[in-house]
Amino acid sequence: xxxxxxxxxxxxxxxxxxxxxxxxxxxxxxxxxxxxxxxxxxxxxxxxxxxxxxxxxxxxxxxxxxxxxxxxxxxxxxxxxxxxxxxxxxxxxxxxxxxxxxxxxxxxxxxxxxxxxxxxxxxxxxxxxxxxxxxxxxxxxxxxxxxxxxxxxxxxxxxxxxxxxxxxxxxxxxxxxxxxxxxxxxxxxxxxxxxxxxxxxxxxxxxxxxxxxxxxxxxxxxxxxxxxxxxxxxxxxxxxxxxxxxxxxxxxxxxxxxxxxxxxxxxxxxxxxxxxxx
Numbered sequence: 001x002x003x004x005x006x007x008x009x010x011x012x013x014x015x016x017x018x019x020x021x022x023x024x025x026x027x028x029x030x031x032x033x034x035x036x037x038x039x040x041x042x043x044x045x046x047x048x049x050x051x052x053x054x055x056x057x058x059x060x061x062x063x064x065x066x067x068x069x070x071x072x073x074x075x076x077x078x079x080x081x082x083x084x085x086x087x088x089x090x091x092x093x094x095x096x097x098x099x100x101x102x103x104x105x106x107x108x109x110x111x112x113x114x115x116x117x118x119x120x121x122x123x124x125x126x127x128x129x130x131x132x133x134x135x136x137x138x139x140x141x142x143x144x145x146x147x148x149x150x151x152x153x154x155x156x157x158x159x160x161x162x163x164x165x166x167x168x169x170x171x172x173x174x175x176x177x178x179x180x181x182x183x184x185x186x187x188x189x190x191x192x193x194x195x196x197x198x199x200x201x202x203x204x205x206x207x208x209x210x211x212x213x214x215x216x217x218x219x220x221x222x223x224x225x226x227x228x229x230x231x232x233x234x235x236x237x238x239x240x241x242x243x244x245x246x247x248x249x250x251x252x253x254x255x256x257x258x259x260x261x262x263x264x265x266x267x268x269x270x271x272x273x274x275x276x277x278x
Contacts, residue, residue, distance in 0.1 A: 005059045009260045010039035012051065013066035017042070020275050021064055021253060027274040028257055028265040036261050043069070052076055056095040062260045063093050064253070070136060077103035087139045092256040107137065108144030110252025111222075115191075117251070117267070118243035119218040127190030127217075128152040132182065132208065134162035137222050138195040142170055150191065156182040158196075183209040186217070192235070194221045199229040206231040215239040222248060227276070246272060 011021045017040070025038035041063075043051045048069055055063065065073050070089035074080055077090065078100035084090045090103035115122050129150040131138055134157035145153055153170075156177040157163040167174040177185050186192060192213065198206040200223045210231070213219070219235035224245035232242045250267045258264045265271075 007036045007061045007261060008039065008059045009036065009062050009064075009256075010041050010055075010060065011064040011066060012041045012043040012048075012069060014042050014044055014068060016040045016066070019066065020249065023277075024250065024253055024271070024275050025257060027271065028263075029261070032261075032263050032265065034261050034263060045069070045072070048072060049076060052093075052101060056099070056101075060095055062095050062256065064256060065091050065093060073103055077101045079103065081105065083108060083143060086143050087136075089136055089139070091252065092259075094259050104255075105140060106252040106255050107140035107248070108147070109255065110248040110250070111141050111193075111220075112144045112148055113251035113254075113267075114245075114247035115218060115220060115243055118220075118247055119241045122191070122218045122241075124191055125149040125151060127188055127214075128154055128185075129191040129193065130154045130156070130182075130185055130189045131193050131195060132198075132206075133157055133195035134159070134166050135195065139166065141193055141195050141222075142166060142174065145191070146170060146173060154185045154189070156185070179208075183212055186210065186212040187214055189214055189217050192217050192219045192240075194223065194229075194231050197223065199223050199231050201225045210234045210238060213238045213240055217241075218243065221245050224249065246275065250275065 011019050022038050022040050029036050073090050079102045081104045084103050084105040087105045090105050092104045094102040129145050154175050155163045156179050158179050163176045167176050197203045217240050219240045220243040221229045221231045222245040223229050227244050236242050254265050
């Protein structure tokens, strides 16, 4: 009898040693008794095209993609979802049986599902959203906020030109605010999100004053090292419901795991503990 190949998946980037995705996916594989492996691979930019040609031949059914390849894989894929095209980056590739590479971006999905799980009463339509930062993560967050009906997105970034570029792409719902005025746009916000690296371990602290926060706002930080950033601690002290960034990592991984291994995994406290190493 011919035994089917054990499916392989993984994550590519450079560097990649910091990724928590292998711990997460290996946990799910063990939990659900699925034969398969998830492998971290440090792939240089110059080797990306060759890697995407070779990996399916080695038994890979798909991969996650992280820095610096998330934009470039869009051009190398045969099929690109609307949301990946809108964001201009992909974090998930599916190697189809017909030989085609299918590119998707589940970061925005992960962001929204994290808020829905961490703040069940969150209503994105109830007021403006404030987004700090205008990088790749902000693109995914903005696209998802538009999709779930945020009436206005106030975008502020240390370099204004990057925020203006996103307004050009995403349209009139985006209202660009100067970084020095960022503390003055919080009083009626329903959703407040830090998409910058400020506050991450080894990075400068987030310095925008948050004393104008509306107590009814849901506040999220995409940074999860540390798990409770100074940004979240200030929001919590102001009486806001806060949601840390780890859940976004977990939720964005779930649809990819299902596509590769055929089982929708649960994102629960046990999963968080495994990824945190506790």
